[in-house]
Amino acid sequence: MFISRGRAWCVAIGLALLLSGCGGASKTGGGEAGKSGAAGDGKKWELLVGANLELSGDVAPWGEDSKQGMQLAVEELNAKADLPFSIKIFYEDNASNEAKSKDAIKKLIIQNEVNVVVGAVGSNYTMAAMEVAKDERIPMITHASTNVRITKEGGEYVSRICFHDDFQGTVMAKFALEDLKAKTASLVIQKGNAYSEGLIDSFKKAFVAGGGTLLEEEAYQKGDTDFQTLVTKLKSANPDVVWLPGYFNEVALIIKQARASGFQRPFLGGDGWDDPKLYALGGPTIKGNYLCNHFHPGDTNPKVQDFVKRYDAKFGEKPGAMAALGYDAIYCIADAAKRAGSAEAEALKNAINSLKSVETVCGTVTMGPDREVTKPAVILVTGEKDHEFFKRQ
Numbered sequence: 343m344f345i346s347r348g349r350a351w352c353v354a355i356g357l358a359l360l361l362s363g364c365g366g367a368s369k370t371g372g373g374e375a376g377k378s379g380a381a382g383d384g385k386k387w388e389l390l391v392g393a394n395l396e397l398s399g400d401v402a403p404w405g406e407d408s409k410q411g412m413q414l415a416v417e418e419l420n421a422k423a424d425l426p427f428s429i430k431i432f433y434e435d436n437a438s439n440e441a442k443s444k445d446a447i448k449k450l451i452i453q454n455e456v457n458v459v460v461g462a463v464g465s466n467y468t469m470a471a472m473e474v475a476k477d478e479r480i481p482m483i484t485h486a487s488t489n490v491r492i493t494k495e496g497g498e499y500v501s502r503i504c505f506h507d508d509f510q511g512t513v514m515a516k517f518a519l520e521d522l523k524a525k526t527a528s529l530v531i532q533k534g535n536a537y538s539e540g541l542i543d544s545f546k547k548a549f550v551a552g553g554g555t556l557l558e559e560e561a562y563q564k565g566d567t568d569f570q571t572l573v574t575k576l577k578s579a580n581p582d583v584v585w586l587p588g589y590f591n592e593v594a595l596i597i598k599q600a601r602a603s604g605f606q607r608p609f610l611g612g613d614g615w616d617d618p619k620l621y622a623l624g625g626p627t628i629k630g631n632y633l634c635n636h637f638h639p640g641d642t643n644p645k646v647q648d649f650v651k652r653y654d655a656k657f658g659e660k661p662g663a664m665a666a667l668g669y670d671a672i673y674c675i676a677d678a679a680k681r682a683g684s685a686e687a688e689a690l691k692n693a694i695n696s697l698k699s700v701e702t703v704c705g706t707v708t709m710g711p712d713r714e715v716t717k718p719a720v721i722l723v724t725g726e727k728d729h730e731f732f733k734r735q
Contacts, residue, residue: 386426386427386428387426387428387684387685388429388430388685389427389428389429389430389457389675389676389679389685390431390455390457390458390685391416391429391430391431391432391457391458391460391672391675392431392432392434392447392451392454392456392458392460392461393408393409393431393433393434393450393459393460393461393668394434394436394446394447394460394461394467394471395408395433395434395435395436395462395463396435396436396462396463396464397409397433397436397437398437399436399437399439400438400564400565400589400591401463401464401589402438403617403618403619403664404463404464404486404664405435405436405438405462405664407662407664407665407668408461408463408485408664408665408667408668409668410665411653411661411666411667411668411669411670411672412431412460412668412669412671412672413431414652414653414657414669415668415669415670415671415673416429416431418652419676425676425680426680427679427680427685429672429676431672432454432456434447434449436462436467436471438464438467439467440467440469440470441470443462443466443467443470444471444474447471447474447482448474451478451480456480457480457686457690458480458482458675458690458694459471459475459480459481459482460482460483460484460668460672460675461482461484462484462486463484463485463487464487465487465488465489465492465535465537465540466537468484468489468492469487469491469492469495469536472492472495472497472500475496475499476496476497476500479499479691480499480687481499481500481501481687481690482496482499482500482501483500483501483502483503483674483675483694484500484501484503484504485502485503485504485664485667485668485670485671486504486613486663486664486667486668487504487537488504488506488507488510488540488541488613489506489507489536489540490506490508490540490544493506493712493714494712496713498691498695498713499691500713501694501709501713501714502714502715503667503670503674503697503702503704503707503715504667504715504717505636505716505717505719506540506714507540507541507544507612508544509544509719510612510613511541511542511543511544511545511546511547511612512544512545512547513634513719514585514610514611514612514632514634514721515544515545515547515548515549515552515554515585516552517610517632517721518549518554518582518583518585518610519549519552519553519554520552522582522608522632523582524554524582524583525553525554525555525582526554526555526556526557526581526582526583527545527549527554527555527556527557527581527582527583527584527585528556528557528558528560528576528579528581528583528584528585529545529546529556529559529560529584529585530559530560530561530562530576530584530585530586531559531560531561531562531588532561532562532563532564532588532592533563534563535564535588535589537587537614538587538588538589538614541585541612542559542585545585545587549585557579558575558579560572562588562592562596564592566592567595569592569595569596569599570599570603572596573596573600573605574603576600576605577600577603577604577605580607581607583607583608583609583610584600584607584608584609584610585610585611586609586610586611588611588614589614589615590614590616590617590620590623591619591623593609593614593620594619594620594621594623595623597609597624598623598627601627602627608630608631608632609631609632610632610633611631611632611633611634612633612634613633613634613635615633615635615724616633616635616663616664616729617662618728620724621728626726628724628726629725629726630723630724631723631724632721632722632723632724632732633722633729634719634720634721635663635719635720635721635722635729636663636666636667636704636705636717636719636720637662637663637703637704638720638722638731639660639662640730640731641731645702645703646703649661649666649669649703653665653669663704666703666704667704669702669703670702670703670704670707674694674697674700674702674707675694677693677697678694678696681696694709695709695713696709697709697715704717705717718734719734720732720733720734721734
């Protein structure tokens with residue numbers, strides 16, 4: 343059990359030590375953070391941001407990409423003379439693990455006394471952390487977790503700036519039916535992964551509603567490497583498309599083993615495919631499949647190209663979707679903090695939940711009453727070594 347920083351007690355020792363406002367203080371986080379700027383003395387106040395990220399473990403590349411995007415955004419914002427506050431960010435590793443994600447957000451809130459938390463990437467890890475944010479009444483905004491349960495169950499202190507699984511699954515079902523002219527589909531789910539399970543459900547509904555026929559649903563577990571039984575069943579069913587909403591680690595091996603067996607139908611996936619390791623593990627067999635994503639560095643939008651140029655100059659590589667979303671999250675938090683006028687948690691939460699027309703790299707962010715945003719998706723086709731821009735949906 344841990345104690346909320348808002349439950350402060352005033353202590354009198356010997357003769358009364360007169361403290362004004364003791365016992366009724368509003369929770370701000372960060373000790374003195376936010377007070378000087380809000381007081382109007384001309385000094386910049388400090389906004390403390392906590393980042394709960396997968397910096398080790400199975401999906402560490404996503405956490406590292408997110409961190410780099412956030413670093414770039416913080417540097418840019420702190421260089422702005424007209425910003426009334428400066429940003430200090432703390433990064434905590436959740437090790438791609440639910441229990442450690444909960445520990446990470448506790449440390450950020452209790453030890454680092456952050457005013458707002460961003461993260462995690464994986465839906466399972468965000469759902470593990472959001473109960474802490476609710477209990478501590480600290481706003482938490484996920485930049486990349488797409489499971490629909492997050493905002494439905496997270497309460498008013500939990501929001502997101504990426505599209506969710508109902509949208510992503512529907513986009514890909516529509517693409518399969520209309521663009522690929524698919525009439526049948528097989529499904530491959532990673533059991534116990536909230537991301538994969540949510541996308542399976544949304545694709546099912548949209549594909550059937552659009553006139554498609556579902557064949558069988560196959561399953562695998564996190565960390566599996568031998569998919570021969572699964573592949574044999576896919577070959578036997580011979581669907582027009584296979585919906586495979588998993589993470590790049592297993593996805594690459596499934597596609598590689600399917601192609602080696604002679605199965606040549608296209609696989610479709612979501613943003614969980616977005617990592618160079620997809621190609622490192624799967625090689626040229628990855629070519630000719632499709633995924634839904636938030637961003638592509640080849641997009642000719644001037645805002646995207648400006649971001650790509652600055653990111654490449656700093657890190658020596660092109661950004662992926664997680665880097666772009668991490669970057670956007672910090673800019674959204676900065677927009678909210680500027681309107682809130684202080685680091686006080688309630689004001690920050692209200693400002694985040696009323697984000698409006700914030701132009702970001704991945705699209706315009708306007709937060710709806712359900713703490714969800716409406717943004718476009720991009721559909722990418724997999725090449726031999728990287729994703730290639732296909733269309734905006």
